[in-house]
Amino acid sequence: MNNEELSRMLESFDNLKADKYPLKNYESIGKRGVRRIDGVEKASGAARYTIDVQLPGMLHGRFLTCPYPHAEIMSMDTGRAEKLAGVRGVLRYDDPELPESASLGGHEPFPTVVLPRVAHFQGEEVGAFVVADTEDIAAEALELIEVAWQPRPFVLDPEEALKPDAPLANPEALPKGNLDPESTYIEKHGDVAKGFAEADKIIEFKFTQGLNTWVGPERPCGVFRWNGEYPEVWLKQQRPHISKRHIATWFGGIPMNKIDVHCLYQGASFGGWSQVSWNLGGHYCAALMSRRLNRPVMWTFNRREDFYGGEMDEGVYYYKVGARRDGTITAVEARAVVTNQFLPVFGVVKHFIDNTRVPNIYGKTESVMINKGPTVATRCEQNSNCHSMTLVFNRVAAALGLDPTEVALKNDGAEGHDIDWLNRRKAEMGFPVRDSLKECLDKGRAAIGWDRNWHAPGTKRLPDGRMHGLAFTWTHEWDDSGGSSEIAIYIERNDATATILGCRSDVGVNAETAYCQIAADELGLRIEDVRYKGQMDAGFYTMTPDTSTNMSVNGSAVRHCARLLKKKILETAVAPRGVTQLGSFPPAFPDKKPEELDIRDSVIFEKANPTNRLTLAEFVGPSGAMGPLLSTIGEPVWAGKEGIKYPLRLTPPLFEHAWHVQRGTYIGVRLRLCRQAHFMEVAVDTETGEVDITRMVTVNDVGKAISVEGCEGQAYGGAVMAAGRGHTEEVVHDPNTGVMLNGNLLNYKIPTLMDVGEIDTVLVETGMGYGPYGLVGIGEDVATVMPTLIGAAVHNATGKWVDGFPVTPDRVLRALGKA
Amino acid sequence: MMPQTANEALATEEVINLIVNGDAYRLTVPSHAMLDHVLREELGLTGTKEFCGQGACGACAVIMDGRAVLSCMTLAVECHNRSVETIEGIARANHPLIEAYVKHHCMQCGFCTPGFVVTAKALLDRNPDPTDDEIREALVGNLCRCGTYPQHIKAVREAARKLRGG
Numbered sequence: 001m002n003n004e005e006l007s008r009m010l011e012s013f014d015n016l017k018a019d020k021y022p023l024k025n026y027e028s029i030g031k032r033g034v035r036r037i038d039g040v041e042k043a044s045g046a047a048r049y050t051i052d053v054q055l056p057g058m059l060h061g062r063f064l065t066c067p068y069p070h071a072e073i074m075s076m077d078t079g080r081a082e083k084l085a086g087v088r089g090v091l092r093y094d095d096p097e098l099p100e101s102a103s104l105g106g107h108e109p110f111p112t113v114v115l116p117r118v119a120h121f122q123g124e125e126v127g128a129f130v131v132a133d134t135e136d137i138a139a140e141a142l143e144l145i146e147v148a149w150q151p152r153p154f155v156l157d158p159e160e161a162l163k164p165d166a167p168l169a170n171p172e173a174l175p176k177g178n179l180d181p182e183s184t185y186i187e188k189h190g191d192v193a194k195g196f197a198e199a200d201k202i203i204e205f206k207f208t209q210g211l212n213t214w215v216g217p218e219r220p221c222g223v224f225r226w227n228g229e230y231p232e233v234w235l236k237q238q239r240p241h242i243s244k245r246h247i248a249t250w251f252g253g254i255p256m257n258k259i260d261v262h263c264l265y266q267g268a269s270f271g272g273w274s275q276v277s278w279n280l281g282g283h284y285c286a287a288l289m290s291r292r293l294n295r296p297v298m299w300t301f302n303r304r305e306d307f308y309g310g311e312m313d314e315g316v317y318y319y320k321v322g323a324r325r326d327g328t329i330t331a332v333e334a335r336a337v338v339t340n341q342f343l344p345v346f347g348v349v350k351h352f353i354d355n356t357r358v359p360n361i362y363g364k365t366e367s368v369m370i371n372k373g374p375t376v377a378t379r380c381e382q383n384s385n386c387h388s389m390t391l392v393f394n395r396v397a398a399a400l401g402l403d404p405t406e407v408a409l410k411n412d413g414a415e416g417h418d419i420d421w422l423n424r425r426k427a428e429m430g431f432p433v434r435d436s437l438k439e440c441l442d443k444g445r446a447a448i449g450w451d452r453n454w455h456a457p458g459t460k461r462l463p464d465g466r467m468h469g470l471a472f473t474w475t476h477e478w479d480d481s482g483g484s485s486e487i488a489i490y491i492e493r494n495d496a497t498a499t500i501l502g503c504r505s506d507v508g509v510n511a512e513t514a515y516c517q518i519a520a521d522e523l524g525l526r527i528e529d530v531r532y533k534g535q536m537d538a539g540f541y542t543m544t545p546d547t548s549t550n551m552s553v554n555g556s557a558v559r560h561c562a563r564l565l566k567k568k569i570l571e572t573a574v575a576p577r578g579v580t581q582l583g584s585f586p587p588a589f590p591d592k593k594p595e596e597l598d599i600r601d602s603v604i605f606e607k608a609n610p611t612n613r614l615t616l617a618e619f620v621g622p623s624g625a626m627g628p629l630l631s632t633i634g635e636p637v638w639a640g641k642e643g644i645k646y647p648l649r650l651t652p653p654l655f656e657h658a659w660h661v662q663r664g665t666y667i668g669v670r671l672r673l674c675r676q677a678h679f680m681e682v683a684v685d686t687e688t689g690e691v692d693i694t695r696m697v698t699v700n701d702v703g704k705a706i707s708v709e710g711c712e713g714q715a716y717g718g719a720v721m722a723a724g725r726g727h728t729e730e731v732v733h734d735p736n737t738g739v740m741l742n743g744n745l746l747n748y749k750i751p752t753l754m755d756v757g758e759i760d761t762v763l764v765e766t767g768m769g770y771g772p773y774g775l776v777g778i779g780e781d782v783a784t785v786m787p788t789l790i791g792a793a794v795h796n797a798t799g800k801w802v803d804g805f806p807v808t809p810d811r812v813l814r815a816l817g818k819a
Numbered sequence: 820m821m822p823q824t825a826n827e828a829l830a831t832e833e834v835i836n837l838i839v840n841g842d843a844y845r846l847t848v849p850s851h852a853m854l855d856h857v858l859r860e861e862l863g864l865t866g867t868k869e870f871c872g873q874g875a876c877g878a879c880a881v882i883m884d885g886r887a888v889l890s891c892m893t894l895a896v897e898c899h900n901r902s903v904e905t906i907e908g909i910a911r912a913n914h915p916l917i918e919a920y921v922k923h924h925c926m927q928c929g930f931c932t933p934g935f936v937v938t939a940k941a942l943l944d945r946n947p948d949p950t951d952d953e954i955r956e957a958l959v960g961n962l963c964r965c966g967t968y969p970q971h972i973k974a975v976r977e978a979a980r981k982l983r984g985g
Contacts, residue, residue: 039921042929044867045906508927720966
């Protein structure tokens with residue numbers, strides 16, 4: 001490894017301090033009005049999604065699904081389906097070409113049965129995959145398959161599932177009981193017994209969280225085609241690099257460089273679907289049938305089948321909290337039983353450890369299997385933590401008659417230490433020492449009119465007779481997980497526009513425009529001269545849109561790459577541009593040193609004499625008949641003639657590649673410095689139990705905003721999603737049959753434009769993030785932090801705590817003793 | 820040959836004349852085919868999206884004879900001798916809604932965006948100066964999972980202003 005490579009590597013790991021390379025001037029970073037690079041495509045209908053792919057001869061595949069919540073296929077007759085006109089093939093669970101298991105997605109290769117014979121939830125794809133000329137014919141053929149099902153006992157409720165005599169929800173995976181013995185998560189510091197002994201007030205409560213889900217607008221789908229020995233795959237998947245890795249394990253192994261992957265625009269799945277181990281199951285079946293039939297195959301789920309999984313916070317939660325009269329929390333003890341965790345379970349009180357001075361904390365999360373679909377991080381795995389923060393702080397404040405914003409400030413800190421301790425750490429790491437929570441609170445309280453509008457619970461009736469409620473919650477930012485990214489930037493020949501190359505998917509958070517902003521400002525290019533181009537074949541596996549870590553990781557990689565590329569451009573500008581058999585081509589800026597030059601507005605210039613300038617386009621020169629690197633300048637070429645002044649221009653390729661690796665706070669390596677605070681105002685009809693969310697204010701300390709509109713979009717978009725999760729969204733199963741009752745957009749209520757009131761989005765920029773320029777992520781925050789805030793707001797309105805989420809009218813009425 | 824299934828028994832075909840974005844088509848379509856399917860699969864106009872598939876989300880909106888209709892709920896044979904405008908036609912005409920939507924970041928994943936633009940275009944066609952409440956009322960049937968709602972009001976307002984010469 002040479003010195004340059006070594007320095008790159010060291011830089012990649014050094015993210016435990018304040019940013020080393022802030023810019024003196026920001027041209028496009030943080031400015032409003034930067035045109036989003038996907039805007040016209042998406043507004044005009046030109047944007048292509050996987051579901052839009054149409055290939056010559058393409059067939060369509062659909063799955064048989066189980067009508068029972070738990071059942072085994074005893075026998076299956078596919079004869080009538082196979083004979084239906086337009087059906088090209090039926091793949092059965094007992095097909096000799098199917099392996100016992102294959103790696104079908106998830107974070108790591110994980111053996112999964114491709115076409116199971118046993119279903120563990122109603123709607124599970126089992127037994128058969130029909131391929132036909134159209135999706136309608138495939139669906140019709142599915143109805144002709146005759147299955148002898150052996151239904152099994154089932155259980156849907158997590159507390160019922162824990163009872164000793166409960167039916168086994170998945171005896172294949174958990175033969176001894178429904179509690180997964182390998183999925184218990186313990187977190188603690190201090191001694192909660194001591195903390196409770198020191199408390200003036202002990203508060204105990206329990207709540208349940210219903211199952212909500214992602215509802216990606218684009219249905220799960222994919223296309224597989226074999227071009228001879230080369231598979232070509234279109235993925236509706238957030239993680240093309242992981243998908244390619246899985247696909248490479250199929251059919252005895254496929255070399256990575258033979259797999260062509262396309263990851264078009266993603267009709268959103270918010271993580272969710274992309275992380276389930278079965279998400280490539282359709283691809284596997286499509287791959288097998290595509291090879292057998294020598295035709296491309298698109299597989300799809302229908303809308304209902306997209307509802308089969310959900311967010312990982314479904315479950316039941318128990319809390320015991322100790323506090324002093326002044327609001328100082330002395331101990332938090334929590335236990336959660338969550339359901340069907342596909343990923344490892346996550347803590348319920350980690351935010352208290354990371355985010356507060358509370359000295360005594362204990363949390364235990366357990367996972368129980370029930371007969372519903374898998375649950376997985378869906379914007380995101382920290383929901384349970386955020387529910388804990390919201391309900392504990394608001395419960396403590398209400399029990400003590402205190403203002404919850406004051407209780408928050410009193411307990412702010414980190415890892416059991418107070419804010420003064422945290423401020424000293426900020427200074428040691430070179431960050432500005434700012435009180436992020438207070439700044440967020442000051443702005444949020446002003447925006448919502450807290451001092452004017454907040455009141456004791458159940459004390460403010462509106463003129464229309466409804467009760468007014470106002471509530472607040474907070475937590476830290478999360479650039480939560482570790483991540484890594486590689487990226488490349490290439491200066492195009494002819495016009496010197498820059499192309500950022502990365503293999504990732506676009507889920508719409510405008511990150512790609514933000515990468516362009518970083519590259520433009522670092523390189524000195526006009527923002528309109530930079531484009532992010534998702535490409536899949538050349539590698540450059542960029543961090544995909546999972547977790548809020550994107551901008552820290554990818555932003556660092558882009559910044560690093562742009563810095564290296566600018567260095568290369570300026571070094572090239574002062575050096576002979578090439579030595580060939582035609583001779584040595586003179587420097588563009590003879591007798592200058594790189595540090596004497598700069599680039600601004602896509603022009604290279606001498607800092608001491610700005611009239612000595614060359615546009616970057618002139619510098620790279622046009623491509624020509626002599627190849628892309630060499631072009632004639634106005635005169636005929638007399639190659640080889642002794643003494644000629646060669647009228648040629650040559651500039652070497654201007655390309656750089658860089659990467660970044662970030663360790664995550666999951667393993668406790670970084671302190672949380674930035675905070676967020678959110679407010680919700682509601683009107684509650686105590687006769688009907690209906691709740692109107694009349695106003696939300698979100699305040700996020702993003703450290704440094706790159707795309708201002710992108711940050712705001714994640715805040716108001718998150719607020720809308722949070723309103724749905726907290727208020728209206730729940731996947732409902734019939735307790736008698738185990739059948740999902742509302743797997744559609746008519747009966748699963750995501751918010752409309754009129755279901756949420758005004759949303760104010762406020763950004764705070766303290767520069768205390770570990771990402772480039774001091775930024776932190778924002779993508780998951782608001783949608784995750786705010787859902788249970790509606791419970792606190794309803795309490796402020798009515799004086800009663802609703803003990804289940806979402807806060808539907810029936811639950812409100814039960815809380816009010818009216819149902 | 821006897822039909823094998825009930826669905827197949829219903830599967831007759833009809834010839835329809837259809838004008839899409841000003842272009843005339845003569846198409847043979849199954850009687851049960853929905854307009855969105857014909858637009859997407861037969862004409863390649865994939866800007867019209869299917870999200871809910873049951874008339875609950877507006878992603879499939881097109882303008883037919885001046886009104887926004889849900890193409891996933893409209894049989895193609897119902898459109899015989901009628902005129903349909905899709906997002907592609909609106910974009911081709913360089914309607915100011917497109918630029919306003921880009922400027923105001925009315926899209927995130929973008930899957931539902933064409934349906935919003937189409938619905939908004941139908942609104943502005945019949946009401947060149949809508950109030951915010953009228954915009955909300957027009958767009959309330961369009962679902963956006965990314966939650967871009969606050970921006971649409973601004974964009975439609977701005978496009979309306981431009982159309983009025985402002």
